[in-house]
Amino acid sequence: MSERALEEIAVLSAIYCGAGQFEWTQRSDTEGNIFHIQVPVGESSGRKTVTLLFHLPAEYPSCVPGISVSCEQLTRRQCEDIKQSLLTKASALVSEPMVHELVLWLQQNAENITDVEQPSRHRGPPGRSEIHVDERVWTALLLIDHMRSKAKYIKTVEKWTWDLELTGRLFTGQLILLLLQGTRRNIKEYLHLHKSVKVDVDSAGKKCKEKMMSVLCERPLSEERKQFLLQGKCHRGMTTGCTPFRKHSSKTAGAGEAHVITMRALFRRGPRTPAVFAQSEL
Numbered sequence: 001m002s003e004r005a006l007e008e009i010a011v012l013s014a015i016y017c018g019a020g021q022f023e024w025t026q027r028s029d030t031e032g033n034i035f036h037i038q039v040p041v042g043e044s045s046g047r048k049t050v051t052l053l054f055h056l057p058a059e060y061p062s063c064v065p066g067i068s069v070s071c072e073q074l075t076r077r078q079c080e081d082i083k084q085s086l087l088t089k090a091s092a093l094v095s096e097p098m099v100h101e102l103v104l105w106l107q108q109n110a111e112n113i114t115d116v117e118q119p120s121r122h123r124g125p126p127g128r129s130e131i132h133v134d135e136r137v138w139t140a141l142l143l144i145d146h147m148r149s150k151a152k153y154i155k156t157v158e159k160w161t162w163d164l165e166l167t168g169r170l171f172t173g174q175l176i177l178l179l180l181q182g183t184r185r186n187i188k189e190y191l192h193l194h195k196s197v198k199v200d201v202d203s204a205g206k207k208c209k210e211k212m213m214s215v216l217c218e219r220p221l222s223e224e225r226k227q228f229l230l231q232g233k234c235h236r237g238m239t240t241g242c243t244p245f246r247k248h249s250s251k252t253a254g255a256g257e258a259h260v261i262t263m264r265a266l267f268r269r270g271p272r273t274p275a276v277f278a279q280s281e282l
Helices: 003-015 076-091 099-114 128-135 150-163 184-196 223-230
Strands: 022-026 033-041 048-056 066-070 138-144 167-172 176-182 198-201 207-209 214-220 257-261
Touching: 003 022, 003 033, 003 099, 022 150, 033 099, 033 150, 048 099, 066 076, 066 184, 076 099, 076 184, 138 184, 150 167, 150 184, 150 198, 176 184, 184 214
Parallel strands: none
Antiparallel strands: 022 033, 033 048, 048 066, 138 176, 138 214, 167 176, 167 257, 198 207
16 A cells, blocks of 8 residues: 555545544555545435445555445435546546545535435436335345364454444354345445455465455345334344344354454444354354
8 A cells, every 4th residue: 555545545534534434444554445425415405325346456546445335315326426427537537536526526526416405305216116216125145165274264353234224133053144134235336346356365374365365145125124123133043223233142153253243233223332242152
């Protein structure tokens, strides 16, 4: 990571210093840096808060940063439009630190990109397919082949799920399974990060990417199950909200650990609270 890039991140943290505005979630000279910035867009009467997740590779600013966009008040298509517009703008700024310029550009042009001043409810009822894409909760079950650097691996998974507002459970027994729930867009973004960022080490101790993870299942949550969760209830293998969990030992010999990842509430939006891992029986 170049000195200019590090200086840019330091400046960004000073500019966006309000509560929750800036968080630096990964710092690495080889893997790059990941941070998110929350910025208001639109006029005061219809202002919305957009969360921008930036991944600056080690080669930055000689390459375009990875960008993810999320906003509770915008549709998936609007967020994707913002992302593509930012990437197009970034391609014209390569070789110079660009994140702050991208943020300012978004604040000045968000209305033109997404018609952000016109809430979706004023455009008529969305079609059935649009509801399915933008509103449904999806579940994904991932199989991870191995974790050589287990502590670092789990910490990285925790950061990504937090940033992408996902909730789930990581089982590390004979099989390593990761159960995730959230919007399909955020799950897709998680899968991209998991496969493109170095999360583990190889047999020689060198950092490496995850090449052997497979998606066993990816499907939308049924309305019946979703209502069950919205009522604040739980069933085996799942957690909801931001409830802290205590650590306790497994009572079954040979049972694996279940690291519960509870990030920003998926089913009950609320203030951000720290994620806590728990150990329980498989």
